[in-house]
Amino acid sequence: MNKTILFILNSIEQQRCHKRIREFMDHGYTVKVYAFDRKTRGGKMPDMGYPIDVIGEFVNSVSYLGRIGIIRNGIQHVVKSNKGIDGIYYLFNLDIASIAYWMIDKPYIYEESDLMHTYISQAVLRGGLHWMDKRIIQKSLFTVMTSEGFVRYHFKNEPQPEKVCVIPNRLNPDITRYPIVPKQPLDIGHVKFGFVGDIRGKALVNFTRILTNRFPQHELHFFGGCDDCNLPHFEPFKECENVFFHGPFVNPRDLAHVYSKIDIVLSTYDTMYENVLYAEPNKIYEAIYFETPIIVSSGTFLAEKVNRMGIGFDVDAMDDEAVCKFVNRLDAALIQEKAKNEAAIDKRHTINENAAFFEKLKQVIS
Helix, strand or coil: CCCEEEEEECCCCCHHHHHHHHHHHHCCCEEEEEEEECCCCCCCCCCCCCCEEEEEECCCCCCHHHHHHHHHHHHHHHHHHCCCCCEEEEEECHHHHHHHCCCCCCCEEEEECCCHHHHCCCHHHHHHHHHHHHHHHHHCCEEEECCHHHHHHHHCCCCCCCCEEECCCCECHHHHHCCCCCCCCCCCCCCEEEEECCCCCHHHHHHHHHHHHHCCCCEEEEECCCCCCCHHHHHHHHHCCCEEECCCCCCCCCHHHHHHCCCEEEECCCCCCHHHHHCCCCHHHHHHHCCCCEEEECCCHHHHHHHHHCCEEEECCCCHHHHHHHHHHCCHHHHHHHHHHHHCCCHHHHECCCHHHHHHHHHHHC
């Protein structure tokens, strides 16, 4: 196998991207990794076990338009550095792919883990990027989508194209190296809710506000970091006696301990964004693996899936009455029923293993 896979990451911090890179390495591919640095780590470069060429820097607050020049210069460096190499580009997300599309000189695989253009308020720019997104998919060697919902968004009732592969953001296989830590027995009068990941969003703020004001007998535990944009919204909750901020954790090493401390995992995001309506975050796989019922936002693809599998609940976290009604109706039997349904699912289905995709790739490039 003599193809080199040339990865371009829009953020060096994205663990999901590094999981994919290691997967290619495990399947015998030579890789070269290029990434943009968002400067969220306090200056410390993560050790991923392979070299990473940083090709540009910008902070999260810089707009898409403000990033174009930086991304273009970075991709130009990659193209020049790989002249004559028999390779395939692997482009993560639309901000990279929409610029690389016009510059690269080799076939490419496109991975879409977010419908990034749906967050843009300017209709003309959003529409242009939507058109560009579809064109990138059409011209790709393969397009990887991390949610079945994204297939629904792009193709509606049409058949899924052969070149489109759904690879959900399942768990790092290394999770199996760490034993599951038993939970404390459920106390329905003292339920421990938990949020695991980057702390953000109006829906999460509202759910937290209601829980602290109306249900002081329950607890809400936050595991993860909070960036400067979101910190002012969550800072006041540090004064609440039933809210606990445990700080960042290491994934997958710490996940077993994190989930041992909570009864229900909270995964409500802001449904005013189309991306949230179709996304499939990895929290659903963590919830199943650790047999922890999950709460998701109503009216989303994720809610549809959670209800079909019987592994959690959906609620409109921006509706105070709906949240109160949901918390009030919780009982031990209901929570245990969801956990039992999760326990019945083979844990292998939650682990990132994509042999079928690599077999299809091998057939195309051999």
